Amino acid sequence: MSNASENRPNDDIVNDAGTPNSKGPGPRTEPPVGDGGLAVRLRTPIIVVSVIAIVLLALVAVAGPLYTLIMGSGLKTDGLSAEGAEPASTDMNGSWSVVVGAIPNHSSAGFTFEEILPGEEKTTSGSTIDVTGDIEIANDTLNSGLITVDMTNITTDQEKRDINVRMRLLHTDEFPTATFEVTQPVDLSEIPADGTVGQVVVPGELTVHGQTNEVAPTFDVLRDGDQVIIASDIEINRLDYNVETPEFVAAKIDEMGEINVRLTLEK
Numbered sequence: 001m002s003n004a005s006e007n008r009p010n011d012d013i014v015n016d017a018g019t020p021n022s023k024g025p026g027p028r029t030e031p032p033v034g035d036g037g038l039a040v041r042l043r044t045p046i047i048v049v050s051v052i053a054i055v056l057l058a059l060v061a062v063a064g065p066l067y068t069l070i071m072g073s074g075l076k077t078d079g080l081s082a083e084g085a086e087p088a089s090t091d092m093n094g095s096w097s098v099v100v101g102a103i104p105n106h107s108s109a110g111f112t113f114e115e116i117l118p119g120e121e122k123t124t125s126g127s128t129i130d131v132t133g134d135i136e137i138a139n140d141t142l143n144s145g146l147i148t149v150d151m152t153n154i155t156t157d158q159e160k161r162d163i164n165v166r167m168r169l170l171h172t173d174e175f176p177t178a179t180f181e182v183t184q185p186v187d188l189s190e191i192p193a194d195g196t197v198g199q200v201v202v203p204g205e206l207t208v209h210g211q212t213n214e215v216a217p218t219f220d221v222l223r224d225g226d227q228v229i230i231a232s233d234i235e236i237n238r239l240d241y242n243v244e245t246p247e248f249v250a251a252k253i254d255e256m257g258e259i260n261v262r263l264t265l266e267k
Contacts, residue, residue: 076125077260085195088223101264113257145182231262
């Protein structure tokens with residue numbers, strides 16, 4: 001004779017509703033894998049891939065600005081601006097000294113070089129407003145002049161680069177200044193007095209990194225009220241000044257570069 005318990009489901013297995021029977025836990029079995037279970041299994045990798053894609057898109061979105069910030073072009077001393085200039089209110093003759101000046105023609109000096117990085121080329125500049133100097137003009141002739149740049153305060157757009165440029169490239173602890181000294185008289189009689197820009201070649205000696213070479217840069221000259229503003233990009237070969245690329249620098253620095261100068265002078 002059959003016992004009713006023989007037809008009752010085992011207490012230790014999951015009932016038809018998918019929940020354990022009330023008499024206690026038993027061995028767990030996986031629910032049948034139907035269409036719903038397959039969808040869950042497929043959905044998980046899709047979600048993971050979607051999250052990865054979103055993260056990658058976010059990285060792409062910030063990569064450009066971040067790269068520009070890290071690998072910026074530095075702070076360059078640009079040429080002079082004649083916008084709003086007034087006719088000269090004093091003659092050229094006399095003793096002139098470098099003053100701070102006003103933006104955009106404030107006194108500044110620095111360098112510009114091309115760098116070749118993995119996968120690209122870029123321009124890097126540095127500058128400082130710590131510039132002093134005097135010139136002497138008599139009979140509309142520039143007879144003497146000496147400009148001094150404090151290289152220990154050269155600034156780019158990154159503090160780490162500033163330190164490397166000063167200490168490992170220009171060795172400013174040993175060579176703290178760069179100078180330009182006029183070596184021949186220069187006729188200034190053709191410089192306009194109406195607030196427009198003239199040009200003049202000024203032979204001189206440029207000293208950088210303790211090495212002196214003769215140069216003859218062309219200067220833009222602007223007489224603006226009681227000021228004289230001059231600017232030039234003096235082309236140099238850094239090897240002529242014993243400026244070698246440090247071993248730690250991954251980028252290749254072009255041998256040719258510029259010394260950028262913009263000065264405001266007053267009597």
